[in-house]
Amino acid sequence: MLAGLQEYLYTQFTNLQESLYQALIYKDRYLLILQGLENTILIALFATLIGTCIGVFIAMVKYFAKEKKALRPLEWICNIYVTTIRGTPVLVQLIILSTVIFASVRNNFPVAVVGFGINSGAYVAEIIRAGIAAVDRGQEEAGRSLGLSKLSTMRHIIMPQAVKNILPALGNEFIVLLKETSVAGYLAVHDLTKAAEIIKGNTYNATALFIAALIYLIMVIGMTKVLRIFERRLAKSDNR
Amino acid sequence: MITVSHLEKKFGNNHVLKDLNETIEKGEKVVIVGPSGSGKSTFLRCLNLLEQPTSGEIWFEGQKINDPKCDINRVRQKMGMVFQHFNLFPHLTIQENITLAPVQLKLMSKEEADEKAISLLKRIGLPEKAQAYPAQLSGGQKQRIAIVRALAMNPDLMLFDEPTSALDPEMVGEVLSFMRELAEDGMTMVVVTHEMGFAREVATRVLFMAEGQILEQAPPEEFFAHPKHNRLQDFLARVL
Numbered sequence: 001m002l003a004g005l006q007e008y009l010y011t012q013f014t015n016l017q018e019s020l021y022q023a024l025i026y027k028d029r030y031l032l033i034l035q036g037l038e039n040t041i042l043i044a045l046f047a048t049l050i051g052t053c054i055g056v057f058i059a060m061v062k063y064f065a066k067e068k069k070a071l072r073p074l075e076w077i078c079n080i081y082v083t084t085i086r087g088t089p090v091l092v093q094l095i096i097l098s099t100v101i102f103a104s105v106r107n108n109f110p111v112a113v114v115g116f117g118i119n120s121g122a123y124v125a126e127i128i129r130a131g132i133a134a135v136d137r138g139q140e141e142a143g144r145s146l147g148l149s150k151l152s153t154m155r156h157i158i159m160p161q162a163v164k165n166i167l168p169a170l171g172n173e174f175i176v177l178l179k180e181t182s183v184a185g186y187l188a189v190h191d192l193t194k195a196a197e198i199i200k201g202n203t204y205n206a207t208a209l210f211i212a213a214l215i216y217l218i219m220v221i222g223m224t225k226v227l228r229i230f231e232r233r234l235a236k237s238d239n240r
Numbered sequence: 241m242i243t244v245s246h247l248e249k250k251f252g253n254n255h256v257l258k259d260l261n262e263t264i265e266k267g268e269k270v271v272i273v274g275p276s277g278s279g280k281s282t283f284l285r286c287l288n289l290l291e292q293p294t295s296g297e298i299w300f301e302g303q304k305i306n307d308p309k310c311d312i313n314r315v316r317q318k319m320g321m322v323f324q325h326f327n328l329f330p331h332l333t334i335q336e337n338i339t340l341a342p343v344q345l346k347l348m349s350k351e352e353a354d355e356k357a358i359s360l361l362k363r364i365g366l367p368e369k370a371q372a373y374p375a376q377l378s379g380g381q382k383q384r385i386a387i388v389r390a391l392a393m394n395p396d397l398m399l400f401d402e403p404t405s406a407l408d409p410e411m412v413g414e415v416l417s418f419m420r421e422l423a424e425d426g427m428t429m430v431v432v433t434h435e436m437g438f439a440r441e442v443a444t445r446v447l448f449m450a451e452g453q454i455l456e457q458a459p460p461e462e463f464f465a466h467p468k469h470n471r472l473q474d475f476l477a478r479v480l
Contacts, residue, residue, distance in 0.1 A: 141290055142327035142386075146341035146393060147317035156340060160331045 019207040029199050033208070036195030037215060043112050043191065044178040048124075050117025051177075052170065055124025058082065060154075062129055067150060078125070085122035091183050093119055098187045108187040116184075120177055127173060131166035132158060164234050171227040175220055182216075192216070241266045241397060241428055242287060247296035249282055249452075256282045258452040260296070266396075269429045271439040271460075274449035275475060280432045283449065284401050287430065288319045301396065317345060320390030324402040326382040328374035334361070334385055335370040338392045353392070360388045364418060380411030384418050391422075398422065400431040436479060440464055448472045 024030040058078045065071035085093065094115040102111045135158050143153035185194035196212035242264045249257035256279045264270055272280045285291040287298065289305060289312050298306050305315050329337050338360065339353035348356065361367045364384045374382055383403055390398060400419065404412045416438050423429060423442045433439065439446050439460055446463040448456045448471075456469045464480075467473045 136325075136327070138323055138325050138327035139329065142321075142323065142329070143341075144313075145288060145290065145316055145319075145321035145323075146390070147313050147315075147345055148341055149313050152344055156344060157329055161329075 019203070019205050022203045022205060023199055023207040023211060029202075029208075032190075032195040032199060033192065033211065033215075036190055036192040036212075039109065039184075039190055040178065040181050040192040041219075043109070043116055043181045043184060043189070044174060046113045047116035047120050047177055047181070048170070048174045050114065051120025051124040051173065054118070054121025055126075055128045058121070058125035059128035059132060062125075063132060063154065064150065082122045082125055085119055086126075090116070090119045090180060091186060094183065094187055108184075108189045112181070112184045112187050112189045112191075115187075116177060116181060120173060123176075124170065124173055127169040128162070128166055131162040131169065134165045135161045167234070168227060168231045171223065171230065175223050175227075178219060178223070179216060241268075241301060243297075243299040244287070245297045245299075247283075247286060247298065248294045249279070249286060249291060250294045256452050257286070257293075260452075260454060262447075262454065264397075264428070264430060266428055267426055267444075269423045269427075269431070269442055269444045270447060271443035271445075272430065272432045272447045272449055273434070273436070273439060273475075273479075274447075278449040279452040280449050281401050284399050284430060284432050287399060288316050288321055290321075317341075317347070317393055318396045320387075320393060320395035320398045322383070322387050322390055322398065322400045322403045324405050326374075326379075326386045326406070328382055328386055328389070330374050333371050333373060334366075334377075337374070337385065338389045341389075342392055347393070356392055357388075360391060361385075364388060378411060379407045380414045383407065383411075383415045387415075387418060387422070397428045397430070400429065400433065402432055402434070404433065404435060434479070436464070448475065450475070 022029075024033070058081070061071055061074050061078050065075040094112065097115045097118075098105075098108055098111045102114075105111055139157050139161065140153055143157040144150070148156070181191055182193040184191045185197065188194075192212050192215060196208040199208035200206055244260055244262045247257055247260040248255075260283060272283065274280050282291055286293050287300075289298075293306055296306075297304055300315055301318065303310060303315065305312060328334075329340070332340060335354065335357050338357040339348075339350070342348040342353045342356070343350055358367060358370060361370055366381060366385070369377065369381065369385070374385070377385065387398075387403075403419065404415050407415065412435070416435060419429070419431070419438070420442050431438070431443075441460075443460045445457060446460050447454050448463070448467075448469070450471050456463070456467065456472050458466075464476065467476055
């Protein structure tokens with residue numbers, strides 16, 4: 001009986017060894033994984049950057065539209081954008097982008113970056129708007145009462161304080177994006193998930209998918225840790 | 241110096257200020273008292289357009305300031321404001337709090353502003369706090385710094401919106417005595433407060449507001465000794 005168990009475990013172990021060998025080493029398949037990982041990180045990074053630019057722009061439009069009526073139509077367009085993007089699945093947005101708007105573009109990597117960037121922008125806009133709104137109203141009034149313009153008040157008084165609310169949430173957005181990019185494979189982009197799927201197809205074995213999942217998990221846990229430390233630092237500077 | 245005519249302010253259906261007419265001359269110390277919700281603070285905040293009047297006119301130093309053509313930022317440089325909750329900028333040192341506006345508005349060089357800040361801090365006995373942050377100060381210190389911050393702009397008029405209402409009782413004195421000093425130096429002041437002692441001793445004129453109107457006004461001796469309106473008699477009976 002004991003010998004049976006031993007033999008069973010042994011077979012499982014050699015099987016595991018064999019699957020790992022097949023998924024990673026044989027035909028240098030780990031290179032596929034690494035390249036997918038690189039693309040995943042790059043898409044998430046660039047998309048967060050694009051999203052941040054869009055988000056800052058929208059938040060500013062909304063902020064200044066309160067005083068400058070000329071900005072109202074632009075604010076209206078921004079509202080439609082945010083509502084539409086947040087109200088539809090990212091995958092549908094991506095497929096529309098790649099097959100309708102950028103149908104002639106062969107390389108889908110930049111399309112994915114732009115797609116996730118546009119998607120992320122709507123969420124980041126809310127993050128930044130909320131970050132600004134969380135700064136006490138009295139701060140703006142104090143700045144304006146000293147004769148500073150709305151822009152100057154934003155730059156020297158509101159933003160430096162809002163950034164503390166915004167940065168942790170922005171880091172979170174990056175983490176979300178890191179996982180969300182796994183649907184980029186639908187656009188034939190070679191990301192981490194796609195790489196794992198290709199290997200699975202070649203090895204008739206799901207090990208590569210577990211490896212991919214593990215890599216996502218490690219990245220998310222790592223990023224979360226870094227964010228925690230960062231947040232604690234920010235909190236410390238509050239009660240100096 | 242400042243003239244208000246037919247000033248109306250509505251928040252939706254809430255009629256806060258009803259046809260206010262008032263003139264404040266240079267050198268006057270006007271104290272506004274009245275029950276809460278009477279529109280005192282709103283009136284004060286209309287004077288530097290932190291609240292936009294619904295209708296009526298506000299003239300300051302010969303300029304109609306609630307005119308779209310008027311550069312309100314320029315006007316506010318000459319009107320200091322002190323808030324109930326101090327509204328110091330928490331991310332800046334005390335010295336930076338004081339010098340931010342004069343330097344950004346190019347009224348002084350950095351060196352001039354620093355010098356002015358230090359001399360003002362010496363005046364209130366807090367020169368050693370120049371490099372401290374607002375969170376490290378007591379309420380009374382914060383409010384005196386807030387007054388100094390407004391003074392650094394060399395204003396012609398100072399507005400005080402319940403400057404001692406958020407303070408612990410033992411800190412009210414230091415703020416009031418600093419305000420008294422300012423009054424003795426000839427600063428034109430409009431003060432909304434519940435400190436009847438201050439009104440009695442410092443004011444040249446006391447206004448009583450209730451339900452969005454100025455019901456009675458008089459020099460302090462007469463105001464407190466011979467109130468005419470029965471609303472004022474009621475009010476004084478309750479607060480004195």
